[in-house]
Amino acid sequence: MEPTRAWTTADRSDERPTDRHGPGRYRTGDRLFFYTLFYFALAVSIEVWWLNTPGGSLTTPADALIAAGRITGMAGGFVLLVQVLMMSRAAWLEAWVGAHELLIWHRALGGAVVVVVLAHTGLIIVGYAAAAGTSLVSETWSMLSAYRDMLSAFAATGLLVAIGVLAIRAVRRRIRYEIWYYLHLASYLVLLLGYGHQFSDGADLQSGFARWYWISLYCFVLAALVWGRVVEPLWLNLRHRFRVLDVVPEGADMISIYVGGRRLDRLDAQAGQYFRWRFLTRGAWWQAHPFSLSAAPNAAWLRITVKVVGDHTGDLRTLAPGVRVFAEGPSGAFTAERRLRHGALLIAGGSGIAPIRALLDDLPADTVLLFRARSPQELTFRAELDALAAERGIEVWYVLGARDDPGPRHAFTPRGLRELVPDVRRRDVYMCGPAGLISTSRRALRRLRVPGRQIHLDPFEF
Ligand SMILES: Cc1cc2nc3c(=O)[nH]c(=O)nc-3n(C[C@H](O)[C@H](O)[C@H](O)COP(=O)(O)OP(=O)(O)OC[C@H]3O[C@@H](n4cnc5c(N)ncnc54)[C@H](O)[C@@H]3O)c2cc1C
Incomplete structure (x- = not known):
């Protein structure tokens, strides 16, 4: 392919001063606020149980087990909401906490949420079986048959465990990225299946402050999801209408893709950030892959540089100029x-x-x-x-x-x-x-x- 577009020093155009971003200060303030908010909201979620439990009501071991089950239920539900919030891709959240920090939190909390939800299930079954003097199997069966939304809660727990297992690095490396990704998306299903269970079976969420608090948490997370995953990407693409300008080889297995669009001078992106790119061709439109900008954005084009490592990156070599592109981002704090x-x-x-x-x-x-x-x-x-x-x-x-x-x-x-x-x-x-x-x-x-x-x-x- 004959390159028709290639970077020249003139592209680092005069309109763009270098070192635009002087050194900043370490943003302990933001992080501290985020951590404090997280632990405060977690404490409020557990406080809901406290407010709903009359003093002196925990008299037997079975009561204690059930109480522990309720507490872990509230904590598990809360951490699951935070997990989904952190992956909402809302730009304000990434800017506030930092994309990398969000990822680290998401990974750390991923293991915790599985353990806490399993503990909740186990403690509740054992606690109620002890209180009723029945076996674990018959208690499980009676829960499944007698309580509304209990079946969906068990399905949610199974799904959560599967997602947790697939996220373990050693397992993840062995499976295709797409399988991991789509199963990971099933976290939304976990949230949905768990929702009914929490409101219809959750003893602590039946009325008053607790119920409204929980509904508000759900609404907030849902709003962030819709904002980050739907509104922001649609707005970005309607505004800029990205298209491939050119594909330029950069060596044996590297290519640069130049992407044009409208009003790129108003694109709020920085060198070092990445977008998720969806090239709208017949074979590729259904997958979005992350690639970093390989030159600072300018008013005429954006550039990404891709190493050919698999099917998708291989196909990108034959992209034709004019192909429409749907981009999500910018993301990342490597700036x-x-x-x-x-x-x-x-x-x-x-x-x-x-x-x-x-x-x-x-x-x-x-x-x-x-x-x-x-x-x-x-x-x-x-x-x-x-x-x-x-x-x-x-x-x-x-x-x-x-x-x-x-x-x-x-x-x-x-x-x-x-x-x-x-x-x-x-x-x-x-x-x-x-x-x-x-x-x-x-x-x-x-x-x-x-x-x-x-x-x-x-x-x-x-
Ligand atoms: C934040 C970020 C920025 C990146 N920037 C660049 C870049 O500037 N240049 C570059 O060459 N590569 C970059 N990559 C890596 C690039 O996304 C993968 O190499 C590419 O998606 C592989 O796709 P494939 O189908 O050709 O290869 P495959 O053989 O299917 O996958 C190779 C490996 O790439 C990863 N991968 C596959 N599909 C995806 C996906 N949709 N999303 C995330 N990871 C995936 C998996 O770990 C997989 O094991 C970046 C990755 C991330 C996470």
Whole structure:
């Protein structure tokens, strides 16, 4: 394919000053507020049980078990709502808490919600069986047959456990992404199935403040979902009407896709962020894949750079100009404004160069880039990087060689990093690339005592 559109230094147009985003401050305030709100709302959810339980009513072990079952039920229902809220993709939430932090919370709470909901089920069955003096099997059966919405609650629990098991990394790596994704989407079904059970069977949600509090939580989460998953994407695409402008090869297995659209000058996106892209062709419209911007957005086009690793990325090579694109985003906090120091060190490997390349447009001239590759042929954007080095004085180091070569290995040791970047502790470090490169560099940075909050990762995985 003959490239008809390619980046030139002129594209870093004059209208766009570099280093637009000076260093910010560490946003403990926002996070602290989010954590406080989370624990406060959790405490209120459990308080509902407290208010509904007369003093001195827990006299037997069965009472205690049932009480513990009710408490875990409230806690499980609440954490499930928070889980869904965190994945609503609402831009205000990502901006407030940080996309990466949301992901970390979502993963941590994912295990917790499964354990708490299973504990709720177990404690309630054992508690009621003990109170009635029946066996566990007959108590389970009588619950299923006597209570409204109990069958759907059991189905929700089974689904939740399945989602939890599939989210375990070792399991997840073995299944296709799509299977994991669609089963993960079934969390909405869990919420729906659990809803009826909570309101019709939940002893603590029958009236008064508790009922209204719970309804408000559901409404809030539902509103955030509709906002983040429907309203914002529709608005973005109606406003910008994205289309493929061109597909340009960037080496053996990398391509850049230039995307045009209306009023791109008003697009509120930053270098280092990503969108989920849905290319509306016959074979690809049904799947949305995340790709980072590989140049800072400008008024004429957006650019993503894709490594061909599978079916979908392979198909993107044959995209024709004019194909319509539905994009969701921007997402992610791998941006220049998140840094705490003036200077930056960027570490990239493989397709990880995409967001790193874009960040260079937003960072000051004394930025240092370490680009790890096995051979010069793998150095995507070499011409651009050389041009940026010559024009702006950005320091670019190509660290070349096989995985076990002593030279490149040395570069990512504490000594090697200090030799290349003596003032590394006074810089923010942005890293994107293969897991091995990231973990080695992180270890070295830790040994060099670079504060964790100055280290920013874009792991290319959810
Ligand atoms: C936030 C983020 C930003 C990314 N930015 C870039 C980028 O700028 N350039 C680039 O080359 N790659 C990027 N990726 C990776 C890229 O999304 C996957 O390589 C691509 O989706 C693979 O699709 P496939 O069908 O060709 O490959 P497959 O063989 O189907 O998948 C290869 C691997 O990619 C992941 N994957 C597959 N489909 C998806 C999906 N829909 N969403 C998320 N992950 C998926 C899975 O972990 C899978 O194991 C990014 C990933 C994330 C999460």
